[in-house]
Amino acid sequence: MKNVLIISYFAPPLNIPSSVRTGKLAKHFLTLGWNPIIISVKDIGFYFKDYSLSEEIKNIEIIRTESLDPQRVIKKLRKKTHSSVSERLYKDKENFIYKFKSFFPIDDKIGWIPFCYKAAKKNILTHKIDAIYTFVGGVNHPAITAYYLSKRFDIPFFVEFHDLWADHPFYPRTKIGQKLNDFWERKVLLRAAGVITLAPGSKKILQEKYEFLKERIIFNPNGFDAEYFEREFKPKDKNEKSIVITFCGHLYKNMTPSDIFKAILEYDELDLPLKLRFIGDFRKAFRVLKEQFEQRVKNRDITIDVLPRMPYDLLLEELHKSDAFMLFLPNEEKFKPILHAKLYDYLAVGKPILAFVPLESDVESFIKMGNLGYVAEAGNPESGKKIIKQFITEFKQNKLSKYKASSGYVRKYSRHEAARKILEFMEDKLESRKKSIKKIAVVSNTAWSIFNFRSGLMKKLDEQGYKIITIAPFDEYAHKILYEYHKIKMNNKGTNPFEDFILFLRFFFLYRKLKPDVILHFTPKPNIYGTFAAKLLRKPCVNNIAGLGTTFIRESLVTKIVRTLYCISQKSTQKIFFQNREDRAIFQKLGIFENTDLLPGSGIDTNKFIPKKKKEQNNFxxxxxxxxxxxxxxxxxxxxxxxxxxxxxxxxxxxxxxxxxxxxxxxxxxxxxxxxxxxxxxxxxxxxxxxxxxxxxxxxxxxxxxxxxxxxxxxxxxxxxxxxxxxxxxxxxxxxxxxxxxxxxxxxxxxxxxxxxxxxxxxxxxxxxxxxxxxxxxxxxxxxxxxxxxxxxxxxxxxxx
The missing domain is CATH 3.40.50.2000 (Glycogen Phosphorylase B;)
Structure with a gap:
């Protein structure tokens, strides 16, 4: 049985989406033959608890640690001081935390990283951990912890990307925050053995942003627990004369039910009692909207019920008493690539969904593909009125059963099926690692030259199944390289022998640490000192001598020393590529005959550099x-x-x-x-x-x-x-x-x-x-x-x- 270490800040009994996802996946991993070990944080006390979730995973080991994150600090401060400042912080904690996140996307729970790392390290040393699995919304603390664990213990880790907006739906990042996020996101995804997204749109965005993901990313739905739906549920009370439409989850900021409220107000032909039910946590914006709506419909047979968050099995009872469900997303681009978690529960219950969402979104595709209900464009009252009218008409005609999904569609989105696909994906990636994928180091004197001149070669080698690592001094192009990057300090102008000896040592220790199977050297200093380091470590290298620069133009003591070093180093190289016959002839005169070959320069992408017309036809x-x-x-x-x-x-x-x-x-x-x-x-x-x-x-x-x-x-x-x-x-x-x-x-x-x-x-x-x-x-x-x-x-x- 393989062991998988699951890193998740939230875990059962907390009844929030990421905690539920952690518990459910762990449960199904176990039934499918993997042994999950969860590392989570001790009770933080802010969230609703559903102990039935804990009961489901009672046979799974959960390691709970301390944390120094703002939520826990605020809670302890309030408990110990009872001051007005701590009380105010506690009441406004969410606003404070989101503002913190907008600056620092690793997020407010950064204080958990050292505790989590220590607990994970101890577990890794006592168990044989085959893989690490972590959940992230953007890039935050679990992903960074998994990154460092993977780097330290060479254990593959898998990242589950929740909706890309999840941690920052309404607080735009600062410039520093965005730079930090981009830096860590790329760093984490480069090292990850695999990436799982919960929506096809998220997968597409990440693939377009990071070409290197290609075969390392899959879409896998959140899903629902099929076993919960196998038992009998009490149907809607026959004495209930109202049409009951239910929403469950949470609403805040501009994610509100305003679309359905406007649609109902527009549709004045409603001649049946209507009950709108909201189950979950709702903020001030919702309460204000609700009161305004109730005031405007006080002379119509329309009521609104608000129910608190409840355990999952009780929630399902309530869903089965509904005639339809509501779903809302703001009409913004960033909300298109998501699939709301409750969508799957609505699907399993088999009642139509009234979705007010952006057009061409993942939710629209999901509903239309399965014929699961009605879709209106978010923010468009006419579109909303149209689907309300259609729904009421079909309710009267008793035609709503046609929106029940087929058994195949339901089965496709069960959590057991989702977990099975994830484990298949993980098995495939672990099997690939066993085949000893060879590592190739691409080394140059600037990150700029690697990005501009070696990207095509690296892509080709990546397609051949090699793992690419790049080594160069840091410059503004380092972040643009699509493969694992390692910084090395190098003075390209310098001729100080002491500096160059230090450079040789840097190459030696870096190569010893990274353990590349082959090293591709470009530019003079890597060709000389990188080759000496590779020779000592018995690492094969392929050098590219792209011209001899000033070394073979000028006559001075320094250039003579450099020429000597060049020649000595190249005698221990497995392959040397020259870009012209004259350079090759010089080295052959110096006794280097073996393993040399000619290249037509660095080559050029003739599909990229194509003829184009000159815009201005006047001056030459x-x-x-x-x-x-x-x-x-x-x-x-x-x-x-x-x-x-x-x-x-x-x-x-x-x-x-x-x-x-x-x-x-x-x-x-x-x-x-x-x-x-x-x-x-x-x-x-x-x-x-x-x-x-x-x-x-x-x-x-x-x-x-x-x-x-x-x-x-x-x-x-x-x-x-x-x-x-x-x-x-x-x-x-x-x-x-x-x-x-x-x-x-x-x-x-x-x-x-x-x-x-x-x-x-x-x-x-x-x-x-x-x-x-x-x-x-x-x-x-x-x-x-x-x-x-x-x-x-x-x-x-x-x-x-």
Missing amino acids: AFLLHSRLIWDKGVGEFVDAARRIKRKKPDVKFQILGFLDVENTSAIPKEQMNKWVDEGVIDYLGEVCDVREYIANSDCVVLPSYYREGVPRSLLEAASMAKPIITTNNVGCKNVVDEGITGFLCEIKSVDDLVDKMEQMLRLTKKTRCEMGKKGREKIIREFDEQIVFKKYVEAINEVTK
């Missing part, structure tokens, strides 16, 4: 987009611009890219400002997506003398059918067929660059278009990213044999 525009360092020929581009502008002042010279990058050859912002003030160039700034700027240029220029691999900027431009001017330099010349897809100029020659740019200006638009077209054909044929992906998959399979 040359574009240079790159990391802005002197070695990329930026100075030569500016000098050429000056000369051409003297003859053709209308020609535009645009520069796009990052300034002050971590490189000794970086162009400072002050220099760029001088060029802009001079009127020589237009600086377009720093952008993530360059396609719009390439599309609005006529020719892309890169007069680089940097030791390039294959410049990505040229691949992007050629893929978008733009003619190119670049230097006859290593890597650059690979992209251009001279005179066919663009022009090559001499390295560091402004004269030759001006000559080639003037040649481009003299060409007809038709000739330039033909040049761009042939350039795209060359890219598809030689540089498509699928060629790169295939070689990487082959290399990884080879080194992991």
Whole structure:
């Protein structure tokens, strides 16, 4: 029997939705052959208790802990001080707590995390826990606790996402709160073995937001207890002449019965007594609405009964005495992807539902698919009046039985069936883990480069069944990476040997902790120091030498040391990819012949970088987009611009890219400002997506003398059918067929660059278009990213044999 640790702040006998869900799932897990152990908090005293819920799970171990959350603190403060301040806090506790949540989405119960973690750790050390299961509404304390337990003990955990608005229905988050939520949500979901949502809309939202979830997410309904409905219930009293419509649950803020009140007021043809019953907890807004409605219908045979929250079996008795049920949701986008928990009890009772909900919502689909009742658009009185009229008419004609769901539809939404599907999902994910999924570490000197240049490769490897982890210094792109991310401190500009030795140690300890099966190194420092660390740990690595940069351009003591380290490190590598023959030849001269191969650069997604028409058809525009360092020929581009502008002042010279990058050859912002003030160039700034700027240029220029691999900027431009001017330099010349897809100029020659740019200006638009077209054909044929992906998959399979 497998053991599953269920982490839930609320547990029976508390009679609130999350507590009921915890108890019911645990009960069915046990009947289906799993042993659930619940970790919950000690009695907090604010909520209605239903001891029949505890009776159902009397054979299940529940570990109850202390907690330092605001609710418990407020309660104890009130008990001990009896002060006016503590009394006021107690009375207004809910408002205070929701405001706290809007700032800190881990939520008001953060004080439970250390107690829960300690109890769970003790349990894990004494039992063999196969999985952790937790319930969350957004991201909060149980999910974070499960995350750290999973990380510490390598136990898979599963997250059940309740309705995405559940913890914050009416208090919008602060900016800090939203950032915290986004950070933890992504972190938790990345590590989770599986995610369960209670509504199909929630599943769709999460899948669109997090592409990595794909096969790790399912929709599984809340459901109802079929066994409760197998016994006989006392029907509606024959002496009850009123039409009885019931609502159960809680209403607050703008979730009110105003829609049905308005519909009834609009429908003045009602000639039968009507009784509206509300069972549950209701706030001031409801009471005010109720009094206003009663005042307006005092001359009509309409009554409202309000009943308190009650045990589940008594509630079912009351539901069976109804003719129909009510359901309300505000007409807002965030309420569309939810399925109200009481919907399933209404379904099982077999009476029609009058739903006032947003159109195209999950509730509307649920009701229409099962023919369970009537749907009106929330906030639309005419729509509400229409369904009230239809319901009354069919009640008189005794036609309501048609809204009873089929036995198959009912069975589909039983809690036992829901629990069985969850366990099947969990079994499948646990089985996948047993198959020893290999971990691949993708390592670079910036998170920006991983996000921009390695996302396609990581997606391909993910599809092949590998687990992806990424390692890079933190920058603003770290949060955008769709896979597990680990930060490492790295000075990309630095040549301090002590700093580099510390970097080597960081790689060593991080690799030892993460235990990757294969390491993919990109950029110089990971290629050198990451490889040394991998060698000591006997971890295979595949290195990508995308150009040799300034290391092989300049002659100095530092560059000689770096070259030596580069060569020594690469001798212990299982596979080295070069992006051009010249770089490969240099290493072969240094004795590295084995396990080398050529790649067509980083490859390019030719389906993403497609030709687009230029928006403005007037001035000719040359574009240079790159990391802005002197070695990329930026100075030569500016000098050429000056000369051409003297003859053709209308020609535009645009520069796009990052300034002050971590490189000794970086162009400072002050220099760029001088060029802009001079009127020589237009600086377009720093952008993530360059396609719009390439599309609005006529020719892309890169007069680089940097030791390039294959410049990505040229691949992007050629893929978008733009003619190119670049230097006859290593890597650059690979992209251009001279005179066919663009022009090559001499390295560091402004004269030759001006000559080639003037040649481009003299060409007809038709000739330039033909040049761009042939350039795209060359890219598809030689540089498509699928060629790169295939070689990487082959290399990884080879080194992991």
